[in-house]
Amino acid sequence: MNPKLGCCYYPEHWPESQWQSDAQRMKDLGLTWVRLAEFAWSRLEPSPDNFEFDWLDRAIETLAEQGLKVVMCTPTATPPRWMLDKHPDMLAVDIEGRPRGFGSRRHYCFSHLAYRQEACRIAEIVADRYANHEAVQAWQLDNEYSCHDTARSYSEAARRGFRNWLSDKYESVGVLNEAWGNIFWSMEYDDFDQIDLPNLTVTEANPSHWLDFYRYSSDQVVAFNKAQADVLRKHTDAPLIHNYMGRIVDFDHYKVGADLDIASWDSYPLGFLVDRLGASEEWQRRFERQGDPDLQAFHHDLYRAVGRGRWWVMEQQPGPVNWAPNNPAPLPGMVRLWTFEAIAHEAEAVCYFRWRQAPFAQEQMHAGLLRPDSQPSAVFPEVEQTSKEIQVLGDVAPAKAEVALIFDYESCWAWETQPQGEAFDEFSLALDFYRALRGLGLTIDVVAPDHDLSQYKLVLIPGLFAWPDNLLQRIESHPGLVFLGPRSGSKTKNFQIPTGLAPSIPGLDVIIAYVESFKAGNERPLSNGGAIKHWCEAIETTEDVIETTVDGAPVLVRKNRLFYLGAWLDSAALGRVLKAACDELGITTTNMPEGIRQRTTASHRFVFNHNAHAHKFEGEELAPAQVKITALD
Numbered sequence: 125m126n127p128k129l130g131c132c133y134y135p136e137h138w139p140e141s142q143w144q145s146d147a148q149r150m151k152d153l154g155l156t157w158v159r160l161a162e163f164a165w166s167r168l169e170p171s172p173d174n175f176e177f178d179w180l181d182r183a184i185e186t187l188a189e190q191g192l193k194v195v196m197c198t199p200t201a202t203p204p205r206w207m208l209d210k211h212p213d214m215l216a217v218d219i220e221g222r223p224r225g226f227g228s229r230r231h232y233c234f235s236h237l238a239y240r241q242e243a244c245r246i247a248e249i250v251a252d253r254y255a256n257h258e259a260v261q262a263w264q265l266d267n268e269y270s271c272h273d274t275a276r277s278y279s280e281a282a283r284r285g286f287r288n289w290l291s292d293k294y295e296s297v298g299v300l301n302e303a304w305g306n307i308f309w310s311m312e313y314d315d316f317d318q319i320d321l322p323n324l325t326v327t328e329a330n331p332s333h334w335l336d337f338y339r340y341s342s343d344q345v346v347a348f349n350k351a352q353a354d355v356l357r358k359h360t361d362a363p364l365i366h367n368y369m370g371r372i373v374d375f376d377h378y379k380v381g382a383d384l385d386i387a388s389w390d391s392y393p394l395g396f397l398v399d400r401l402g403a404s405e406e407w408q409r410r411f412e413r414q415g416d417p418d419l420q421a422f423h424h425d426l427y428r429a430v431g432r433g434r435w436w437v438m439e440q441q442p443g444p445v446n447w448a449p450n451n452p453a454p455l456p457g458m459v460r461l462w463t464f465e466a467i468a469h470e471a472e473a474v475c476y477f478r479w480r481q482a483p484f485a486q487e488q489m490h491a492g493l494l495r496p497d498s499q500p501s502a503v504f505p506e507v508e509q510t511s512k513e514i515q516v517l518g519d520v521a522p523a524k525a526e527v528a529l530i531f532d533y534e535s536c537w538a539w540e541t542q543p544q545g546e547a548f549d550e551f552s553l554a555l556d557f558y559r560a561l562r563g564l565g566l567t568i569d570v571v572a573p574d575h576d577l578s579q580y581k582l583v584l585i586p587g588l589f590a591w592p593d594n595l596l597q598r599i600e601s602h603p604g605l606v607f608l609g610p611r612s613g614s615k616t617k618n619f620q621i622p623t624g625l626a627p628s629i630p631g632l633d634v635i636i637a638y639v640e641s642f643k644a645g646n647e648r649p650l651s652n653g654g655a656i657k658h659w660c661e662a663i664e665t666t667e668d669v670i671e672t673t674v675d676g677a678p679v680l681v682r683k684n685r686l687f688y689l690g691a692w693l694d695s696a697a698l699g700r701v702l703k704a705a706c707d708e709l710g711i712t713t714t715n716m717p718e719g720i721r722q723r724t725t726a727s728h729r730f731v732f733n734h735n736a737h738a739h740k741f742e743g744e745e746l747a748p749a750q751v752k753i754t755a756l757d
């Protein structure tokens with residue numbers, strides 16, 4: 125598939141006299157896609173049932189005349205002010221019990237069923253008007269579910285919904301009491317209607333209570349999305365897309381993705397470095413203007429899985445953003461690098477956010493491809509160059525990865541519920557595994573736990589909290605090597621310690637007697653080099669011990685093709701043990717220097733220098749932000 129470029133455009137922000145030249149310039153830049161109207165509800169329906177679509181008709185026409193294709197959006201992330209008069213209780217409520225006010229965006233509660241109907245109503249009206257328009261060739265539903273911490277709401281609607289959800293799940297409150305262990309602290313309930321949301325308890329609420337609330341909240345996002353998707357499908361066969369976020373795991377993206385055709389995500393590498401990743405001071409200084417070298421790639425691979433092979437970058441940072449603690453400009457060359465990196469990971473399209481910087485409101489300090497005065501912004505020539513290069517790149521044929529990394533949303537919620545150590549977090553653990561694999565130059569598939577694993581030589585499961593149906597059988601019959609990370613199988617699905625203790629794998633004589641977490645700076649060295657950080661498990665075993673601490677405590681255990689790692693390893697140790705597994709399997713590895721990354725597809729090899737300095741790699745000097753592309757025969 126030959127990748128395409130696009131941009132996010134807000135005709136409602138600009139005088140109509142500008143639209144024609146905007147469209148012309150987009151075309152001249154070689155853009156294919158223009159995303160429209162995701163925040164335009166107040167202009168489409170200025171008052172209830174009073175519609176004004178003429179302006180959008182004309183905007184689409186103007187774009188269509190230049191041969192541009194439109195991603196039409198449902199505007200449901202920004203319900204207009206009048207909606208609140210209609211549904212005063214539709215606001216999401218924060219964890220402290222405070223309603224989240226009007227005056228920005230995403231102020232709705234996913235559990236509010238009347239708002240869900242309003243969302244379907246406007247989706248139907250927009251679809252009815254534009255589904256048959258030739259230029260409208262894809263649809264985006266809503267905008268960034270969960271952005272600004274909105275997947276979980278502690279509203280009255282959520283409380284009612286949660287009680288019903290629990291009653292459907294457990295059928296009898298006695299079963300729920302048992303599953304949650306409510307005998308502890310006399311928390312037993314007599315009726316589902318007595319159960320509140322887990323916020324505002326005196327001290328921590330029961331982790332099983334939290335985990336079910338997180339599951340419930342995720343299901344509301346899935347249901348909200350599906351309701352809109354069902355409406356759109358009645359009108360169109362064009363692909364349905366949602367734009368997910370970086371590092372946000374509050375709902376099960378695989379489940380939302382199952383109701384859509386393409387996954388997309390919004391990539392802001394510089395903003396994410398601190399705001400999402402909490403990178404160390406040293407890392408921030410080093411990659412301030414390039415972003416973390418593995419974070420974007422991880423999301424590309426994750427969202428390829430969420431989209432079942434089809435994915436886009438819907439919003440690509442083009443310059444300084446406005447929302448991180450500090451907002452540097454990307455190093456010259458980085459916007460081109462990010463674009464090609466997405467393409468290397470098989471993106472079908474990369475759209476820049478946004479066409480022109482807005483001179484008003486919240487994001488007036490956020491760069492676009494044009495400045496507010498319509499002059500090209502600093503990045504414009506770079507995007508022009510990138511666009512020309514993409515036109516001659518040809519099709520990028522999908523890679524066939526030999527390594528799969530399982531990423532599981534429920535495990536993120538489980539460890540959020542009871543981290544047992546300030547640094548323990550599933551996303552970071554998975555990212556550390558991913559980094560170690562990328563440090564070996566590997567092409568990786570990130571997959572859901574129920575994905576078919578048989579095609580992979582090496583399967584990594586960083587910290588799956590409970591064993592889903594079938595997975596253990598599939599692991600047992602897996603022909604390659606399977607590598608389990610710390611805390612795997614350490615809970616039941618109800619969040620209790622399994623009877624036989626972790627990791628609870630029949631036939632594997634490994635028992636975790638207790639676990640320890642500890643502070644950064646107190647790393648525990650391994651006898652073969654590298655060290656344990658954050659998390660360490662006391663392993664009792666009669667199986668083969670592959671790695672130990674310098675004190676002789678078992679760290680990595682093996683039985684046949686299965687490895688159990690009872691610790692969070694630093695990059696040196698993790699890289700070493702994963703390399704040994706690759707060597708055994710005959711998977712070719714390349715030692716990638718820090719900041720140099722590669723991905724090999726069936727048609728191309730892409731090498732990226734994320735460093736701010738030139739770097740020698742394979743006998744060749746790579747300039748800062750350089751992308752080296754080699755077509756393979």
Ligand code: GAL
Nearest residue numbers: 267268271390392445477490
């Ligand atoms: C995204 C969002 C856009 C814009 C952008 C700014 O999260 O979808 O609407 O706010 O961030 O970086």
